[in-house]
Amino acid sequence: xxxxxxxxxxxxxxxxxxxxxxxxxxxxxxxxxxxxxxxxxxxxxxxxxxxxxxxxxxxxxxxxxxxxxxxxxxxxxxxxxxxxxxxxxxxxxxxxxxxxxxxxxxxxxxxxxxxxxxxxxxxxxxxxxxxxxxxxxxxxxxxxxxxxxxxxxxxxxxxxxxxxxxxxxxxxxxxxxxxxxxxxxxxxxxxxxxxxxxxxxxxxxxxxxxxxxxxxxxxxxxxxxxxxxxxxxxxxxxxxxxxxxxxxxxxxxxxxxxxxxxxxxxxxxxxxxxxxxxxxxxxxxxxxxxxxxxxxxxxxxxxxxxxxxxxxxxxxxxxxxxxxxxxxxxxxxxxxxxxxxx
Amino acid sequence: xxxxxxxxxxxxxxxxxxxxxxxxxxxxxxxxxxxxxxxxxxxxxxxxxxxxxxxxxxxxxxxxxxxxxxxxxxxxxxxxxxxxxxxxxxxxxxxxxxxxxxxxxxxxxxxxxxxxxxxxxxxxxxxxxxxxxxxxxxxxxxxxxxxxxxxxxxxxxxxxxxxxxxxxxxxxxxxxxxxxxxxxxxxxxxxxxxxxxxxxxxxxxxxxxxxxxxxxxxxxxxxxxxxxxxxxxxxxxxxxxxxxxxxxxxxxxxxxxxxxxxxxxxxxxxxxxxxxxxxxxxxxxxxxxxxxxxxxxxxxxxxxxxxxxxxxxxxxxxxxxxxxxxxxxxxxxxxxxxxxxxxxxxxxxxxxxxxxxxxxxxxxxxxx
Amino acid sequence: xxxxxxxxxxxxxxxxxxxxxxxxxxxxxxxxxxxxxxxxxxxxxxxxxxxxxxxxxxxxxxxxxxxxxxxxxxxxxxxxxxxxxxxxxxxxxxxxxxxxxxxxxxxxxxxxxxxxxxxxxxxxxxxxxxxxxxx
Numbered sequence: 001x002x003x004x005x006x007x008x009x010x011x012x013x014x015x016x017x018x019x020x021x022x023x024x025x026x027x028x029x030x031x032x033x034x035x036x037x038x039x040x041x042x043x044x045x046x047x048x049x050x051x052x053x054x055x056x057x058x059x060x061x062x063x064x065x066x067x068x069x070x071x072x073x074x075x076x077x078x079x080x081x082x083x084x085x086x087x088x089x090x091x092x093x094x095x096x097x098x099x100x101x102x103x104x105x106x107x108x109x110x111x112x113x114x115x116x117x118x119x120x121x122x123x124x125x126x127x128x129x130x131x132x133x134x135x136x137x138x139x140x141x142x143x144x145x146x147x148x149x150x151x152x153x154x155x156x157x158x159x160x161x162x163x164x165x166x167x168x169x170x171x172x173x174x175x176x177x178x179x180x181x182x183x184x185x186x187x188x189x190x191x192x193x194x195x196x197x198x199x200x201x202x203x204x205x206x207x208x209x210x211x212x213x214x215x216x217x218x219x220x221x222x223x224x225x226x227x228x229x230x231x232x233x234x235x236x237x238x239x240x241x242x243x244x245x246x247x248x249x250x251x252x253x254x255x256x257x258x259x260x261x262x263x264x265x266x267x268x269x270x271x272x273x274x275x276x277x278x279x280x281x282x283x284x285x286x287x288x289x290x291x292x293x294x295x296x297x298x299x300x301x302x303x304x305x306x307x308x309x310x311x312x313x314x315x316x317x318x319x320x321x322x323x324x325x326x327x328x329x330x331x332x333x334x335x336x337x338x339x340x341x342x
Numbered sequence: 343x344x345x346x347x348x349x350x351x352x353x354x355x356x357x358x359x360x361x362x363x364x365x366x367x368x369x370x371x372x373x374x375x376x377x378x379x380x381x382x383x384x385x386x387x388x389x390x391x392x393x394x395x396x397x398x399x400x401x402x403x404x405x406x407x408x409x410x411x412x413x414x415x416x417x418x419x420x421x422x423x424x425x426x427x428x429x430x431x432x433x434x435x436x437x438x439x440x441x442x443x444x445x446x447x448x449x450x451x452x453x454x455x456x457x458x459x460x461x462x463x464x465x466x467x468x469x470x471x472x473x474x475x476x477x478x479x480x481x482x483x484x485x486x487x488x489x490x491x492x493x494x495x496x497x498x499x500x501x502x503x504x505x506x507x508x509x510x511x512x513x514x515x516x517x518x519x520x521x522x523x524x525x526x527x528x529x530x531x532x533x534x535x536x537x538x539x540x541x542x543x544x545x546x547x548x549x550x551x552x553x554x555x556x557x558x559x560x561x562x563x564x565x566x567x568x569x570x571x572x573x574x575x576x577x578x579x580x581x582x583x584x585x586x587x588x589x590x591x592x593x594x595x596x597x598x599x600x601x602x603x604x605x606x607x608x609x610x611x612x613x614x615x616x617x618x619x620x621x622x623x624x625x626x627x628x629x630x631x632x633x634x635x636x637x638x639x640x641x642x643x644x645x646x647x648x649x650x651x652x653x654x655x656x657x658x659x660x661x662x663x664x665x666x667x668x669x670x671x672x673x674x675x676x677x678x679x680x681x682x683x684x685x686x687x688x689x690x691x692x693x694x695x696x697x698x699x700x701x702x703x704x705x706x707x708x709x710x
Numbered sequence: 711x712x713x714x715x716x717x718x719x720x721x722x723x724x725x726x727x728x729x730x731x732x733x734x735x736x737x738x739x740x741x742x743x744x745x746x747x748x749x750x751x752x753x754x755x756x757x758x759x760x761x762x763x764x765x766x767x768x769x770x771x772x773x774x775x776x777x778x779x780x781x782x783x784x785x786x787x788x789x790x791x792x793x794x795x796x797x798x799x800x801x802x803x804x805x806x807x808x809x810x811x812x813x814x815x816x817x818x819x820x821x822x823x824x825x826x827x828x829x830x831x832x833x834x835x836x837x838x839x840x841x842x843x844x845x
Contacts, residue, residue, distance in 0.1 A: 170801030236599035253770035275607035412788030
């Protein structure tokens with residue numbers, strides 16, 4: 001079993017002090033900057049949050065590795081999303097987080113992999129960080145939390161994708177991100193549930209953008225994982241996208257095939273959250289079949305909780321499909337060694 | 343489609359049943375014409391300063407014949423698709439034997455303007471539509487209101503609601519606040535009091551951004567479906583339907599298929615997060631089934647048409663789909679061609695007329 | 711059945727004429743010195759296809775590349791924008807319906823993709839300074 005989304009985060013900035021220069025230590029102290037544990041995205045006491053993200057290898061081992069016994073884990077650290085817009089701070093904090101990930105986790109357990117944290121405000125800084133650490137095979141993808149300033153297909157990101165693809169890295173589009181714009185194109189959300197559900201729509205915006213802007217025509221080796229974004233919305237989106245493309249494709253003539261072909265080839269989606277109707281096996285099966293099990297990759301999204309739907313859906317999969325979702329789809333996508341035959 | 347039947351005993355024709363209702367037609371009142379119909383004070387203002395609200399076409403030009411069927415431009419100067427009643431009658435109502443068509447005017451669905459100006463323009467637009475409805479009995483109207491000013495909007499509702507040809511109110515799908523917001527509740531109260539459904543129509547001009555600006559019309563066009571997802575989510579999460587148990591919502595020109603995974607996600611999230619939003623007083627999918635209708639255009643076209651029919655029945659949407667052509671836009675759905683053949687006759691008839699007749703309380707016999 | 715469309719001198723390049731032949735309406739196009747004819751009915755939803763614009767093909771390998779290419783031009787449906795090779799009636803995008811074809815030699819084009827429908831195109835010749843449609 002490969003777990004494609006497990007969270008970790010330093011509990012306080014102190015944990016990052018060894019990796020921050022004197023200047024930044026002084027800066028964060030003077031500005032009263034504290035880590036908030038992504039409290040806006042994951043309010044500590046919300047039922048879907050589950051608990052704090054493990055802040056140490058020991059905590060990870062105790063809470064995830066021992067109970068669930070994954071053969072590989074991809075760690076996602078979203079801490080940079082709390083950073084403000086000072087680009088130098090972002091670059092420094094990103095490097096600090098990656099160095100922390102290396103020392104605290106990756107160096108201590110062969111099963112651990114991670115998404116590379118990169119600046120969300122400066123593409124060149126992001127590319128520099130990919131150049132610095134992207135050669136290390138334990139960083140399997142570039143982390144891009146989806147709440148951003150610009151849809152990710154935009155040209156300003158292409159050199160980041162190229163740098164990632166050159167090193168065999170995927171791109172991980174992860175739920176949440178830096179608060180800034182309203183979470184929806186209709187305005188601000190008063191309730192958490194509305195904010196929580198906004199991730200699915202934002203993910204759709206990026207899917208449209210990445211295909212429409214020709215990212216996969218420019219970089220055919222690029223792979224994109226939709227992490228914690230859900231997947232049940234894919235079929236209806238792709239029906240619409242394919243149809244609209246047929247009408248206006250001359251605007252984007254580099255999109256040479258129907259968009260759904262690009263998406264099936266280049267995207268995968270993790271299974272947490274799975275929002276499928278409990279107790280409606282028929283509809284669940286049909287949706288999964290329409291999506292295609294080959295694009296699903298198992299994730300616990302520890303510590304977050306999205307309800308019983310994922311487990312219930314796994315029960316409905318045939319043995320071969322379940323094995324693929326639990327392991328070989330991710331193994332293939334991230335070029336991991338296949339699971340040892342038991 | 344429209345067939346005169348004879349009763350067996352007498353041989354006299356039985357009244358023809360309404361068999362085709364077009365729930366989304368776009369008439370155009372051109373700006374020069376509108377300006378003639380408002381007060382001098384505001385005519386001067388528009389003349390000098392124009393409108394402040396951007397049009398979406400400034401950001402995303404419709405790269406498909408400027409957004410319209412090429413054959414819908416009226417001949418002669420000053421004409422615009424949808425501005426000529428005669429052409430609309432021949433090209434749409436007569437061509438397809440439409441029994442009733444609902445005029446959904448888009449001209450003021452981007453309206454961040456001064457209150458009195460907004461109110462006057464709405465009044466002018468409504469009065470113009472009445473002229474069309476007077477001349478063409480097959481036409482019904484969606485009332486426009488200055489929606490950002492609920493007090494003024496309620497006044498307009500009270501002014502117009504006596505005319506039974508107004509069958510609904512129309513809102514854009516993006517406004518200053520999400521549409522479920524309390525700000526707009528006085529409007530819903532007045533509309534619901536008069537038994538008027540609220541139509542929310544694709545018209546976004548992006549007053550809000552989630553993750554920034556897409557580059558292409560292709561993206562923006564698909565995103566219409568996503569914005570409607572956000573609005574529906576908002577109506578539910580802000581408890582608008584709890585506040586107004588008789589409210590009926592018609593989501594227009596956003597497609598249909600997306601409502602299925604959305605309601606699943608809403609149900610799943612609500613199970614976990616009930617405490618978060620007490621105004622959601624029951625399962626969201628139930629709320630949707632009780633309060634929401636959808637026009638069909640632009641209808642999704644999966645490779646396997648059976649998938650579409652499956653999806654409709656999974657969501658319990660058979661009684662909630664309303665056929666629409668979206669004339670004169672480029673992605674017009676033909677009444678004779680657009681619905682997948684795999685849909686059975688009973689469902690087809692509901693979509694083409696029965697559901698609309700019930701929602702809008704239309705007489706069963708079409709107008710003469 | 712042969713139908714005289716117009717004298718050649720009344721049919722300038724890059725213009726079109728609509729001709730009714732029995733129950734069918736057919737659009738005859740002159741592109742440069744070549745003539746094409748297709749049925750005035752888009753197989754998608756029945757739009758008057760021949761009212762649509764005529765465009766060149768586009769070659770684009772990378773985002774930002776917009777090269778107009780040679781070859782028979784594309785007739786774009788005035789409603790939903792589906793595009794048809796006027797010489798063969800094939801639509802340009804994968805899986806789209808195509809206009810029906812009558813006895814015209816099919817010219818293979820590198821960007822054309824087989825669709826599920828057979829399209830009607832008609833042969834046009836110039837005979838003694840008259841443009842003649844065979845339909």
